[in-house]
Amino acid sequence: MVARRGRRNGSAVTPALDADNAPTAEMPAVGVNGSDPVRAKSIPEAAVARLAVYLRVLSAMAEQGATTVASEELSAAAGVNSAKLRKDLSYLGSYGTRGVGYEVRVLVGQIERTLGLTRQHKVAVVGIGNLGHALANYGGFPGRGFPVEALFDVDADLVGVPVGGIPVSHLDDIPAVCSERGISIGVIATPPTAAQSVCDRLVSGGVQCILNFAPVVLQVPEHIEVRKVDLAVELQILSFHVARRADDANGSHKVGNGMVVR
Numbered sequence: 001m002v003a004r005r006g007r008r009n010g011s012a013v014t015p016a017l018d019a020d021n022a023p024t025a026e027m028p029a030v031g032v033n034g035s036d037p038v039r040a041k042s043i044p045e046a047a048v049a050r051l052a053v054y055l056r057v058l059s060a061m062a063e064q065g066a067t068t069v070a071s072e073e074l075s076a077a078a079g080v081n082s083a084k085l086r087k088d089l090s091y092l093g094s095y096g097t098r099g100v101g102y103e104v105r106v107l108v109g110q111i112e113r114t115l116g117l118t119r120q121h122k123v124a125v126v127g128i129g130n131l132g133h134a135l136a137n138y139g140g141f142p143g144r145g146f147p148v149e150a151l152f153d154v155d156a157d158l159v160g161v162p163v164g165g166i167p168v169s170h171l172d173d174i175p176a177v178c179s180e181r182g183i184s185i186g187v188i189a190t191p192p193t194a195a196q197s198v199c200d201r202l203v204s205g206g207v208q209c210i211l212n213f214a215p216v217v218l219q220v221p222e223h224i225e226v227r228k229v230d231l232a233v234e235l236q237i238l239s240f241h242v243a244r245r246a247d248d249a250n251g252s253h254k255v256g257n258g259m260v261v262r
């Protein structure tokens, strides 16, 4: 049994791109290159999420041959206002050159280093049902530094069957296989009742990060990073914005905190 602490599971729901930058209890700061957030120059979690978006946009620009990008161009392509973009990039020590903007290649390197993407992070998926199949078959992870290297399920009919080119291993082999293959990220796509024991096995196999799709809060040792994905929350956020627009259209007015008064 893995030693547990009652750690909060961070939500992997991407914070709104224009969410506030200030670190808060809900959006803790993270250290550059995974270093101590207290000592290192810290970056609010919402800004970290935006860095990942800038990286995707910049990579596409680099593929199209761009060598420099103006902050306005990058902010429009990323859907972030340019003041926020400049603030985010200042966390990297990147201020651009007046009249020229940012060097694409340099900025890509800085963001990759900050996000710890200069090496690959091998991924294991546990629970090869509807969601696990989709994740295992998705070709977009390896190119972004996250090769899927192991799949696990408890279903004897699935064990040995290749999905996305990788044979499914049995649940009991999680610790040994993860350790042998150097898996650093475990994705849990099992029913919620199985998620904690799957998590424990992943941790004993040396996995450092868990991406949890099961609707349950996991207990993990302090050194394990957990992110929770809940598409229903995303839908609820969309619902909130639709409702707010409807209220605005009905003559409501906004108050300082972005809420509306009826």
Ligand SMILES: NC(=O)c1ccc[n+]([C@@H]2O[C@H](COP(=O)([O-])OP(=O)(O)OC[C@H]3O[C@@H](n4cnc5c(N)ncnc54)[C@H](O)[C@@H]3O)[C@@H](O)[C@H]2O)c1
Pocket (backbone or CB within 6 Å): 126, 127, 128, 129, 130, 131, 132, 152, 153, 154, 155, 171, 188, 189, 190, 191, 192, 194, 198, 212, 213, 214, 215, 229, 230, 231, 232
């Ligand atoms: N977060 C989201 O937005 C989101 C969206 C869809 C589904 N989900 C969640 O993801 C999970 C998977 O959903 P699904 O639709 O793919 O379910 P599914 O029933 O299609 O697949 C679950 C798989 O887990 C396997 N499994 C069961 N117990 C296991 C164990 N102890 N060890 C290893 N494998 C085990 C099953 O054999 C099955 O193959 C569920 O918890 C669901 O609620 C989350």
